[in-house]
Amino acid sequence: MSTKNYFDNTEIAFKLKSDSELERAYFLFKMISKEPLVRIGTAVTKFALNVNLPVEGLIRSTVFDHFCGGISEMDCMGTVDRLYDVGVSSVLDFSVEGKEEEAQFDATAAKVEELTYFAENKDSMPFSVFKPTGFGKFQIFQKITEKKPLTEAEEIQWQQVIRRYDAVSKAGHECNISLLIDSEQSWMQDAADMLCEQMMEKYNKEKPIVFNTLQCYRWDRMEYLKQQHEQARAKGYKLGFKIVRGAYLEAENERALENNYPTPICESKKATDDNFDEIMAYIMDHLDDISLFVGTHNENSTYLAMELMEQKSISKIDERMWFGQLYGMSDHITFNLGELGYNVAKYIPFGPVKDVMPYLIRRAEENTSVAGQTGRELSLLKKERQRRKL
């Protein structure tokens, strides 16, 4: 089967974008393709927000509206409906980051729980999502990962983290909504993995409700997956995994170098790509035990998944197999997959402008550092502008 040009259809890719939204996207990607501009822009924006300069309106009408669904979940619902009309589901992602207070962790967990109940019986919203450090202090995750003893106060706070994980997993189980748990830096991730495993054992008996994330830029993840597979079989529960390449490449390598330990990251981009594809193929060979959410903007891996589905006679609407991209990125993959009838979803971040800035900065930096990706976005936007004669 030659599938190699499915994603070139820009009319389908951008059909939800008005001419002015298309122009904005083109302008935006042109800006973030320039690394010095992103560096300066990031610093100026952080400063302006810190000293309360009135820049929120500007951020909102540019980066924010391109990469986020709105300030509240209700703001996002128009987008959710429009996406669903063209065969694309939504994962609403409450993206408040970098707040280290117990009250904020409670508020975030309550929001995820509320969104899970809200999604019940809505075909357009089959998943909930959260980040481990949205539910507890980074430092506590790190201490547990490093096998260091917690203070009495930290032990109390850790019990609260477990309680938050349990509350949202229970909500997912009750509402039949799967829960995608993001992965973060390797030096805190063991603790997050451990919590995920506990939740899977408790709530994934009949079907995978709780999904962990495998970052395939880590060379140890295939081994971890196989060990997880054995453990789940022995204990009698299902696994769910989102697979991604990984978003903290530079920080991982820098920290390993500074602290003189071997980097957990694959030795090259090619090695990461191979690891991703092998992990994906392993899971697709064991879909009876493990469900898969392929989180990528990489066309080759997506084509490979489509080919493997055909070879292994996996139906396009098999509920154990999903694709996902981030809102505002790689629409050519999402909307063409939707048009072809695959299970595909967009992660839609939302939250107050100031609080989603860390997320937005990561997206800008990612689009700067992954040169190929921005080039691809720009050339597709250009093609569509020409097609529309803008």
Ligand SMILES: Cc1cc2nc3c(=O)[nH]c(=O)nc-3n(C[C@H](O)[C@H](O)[C@H](O)COP(=O)(O)OP(=O)(O)OC[C@H]3O[C@@H](n4cnc5c(N)ncnc54)[C@H](O)[C@@H]3O)c2cc1C
């Ligand atoms: C739906 C969705 C959910 C996501 N959830 C998470 C999450 O929970 N945790 C998380 O960390 N990220 C997450 N991401 C981000 C993801 O990890 C990637 O940063 C992003 O998707 C870019 O990778 P790509 O697969 O799209 O492909 P590409 O653009 O082909 O690959 C870029 C990636 O390759 C890797 N890479 C680049 N250069 C090298 C090198 N020299 N050596 C080794 N590896 C290299 C890096 O991981 C880099 O991000 C998510 C992405 C999506 C689409």
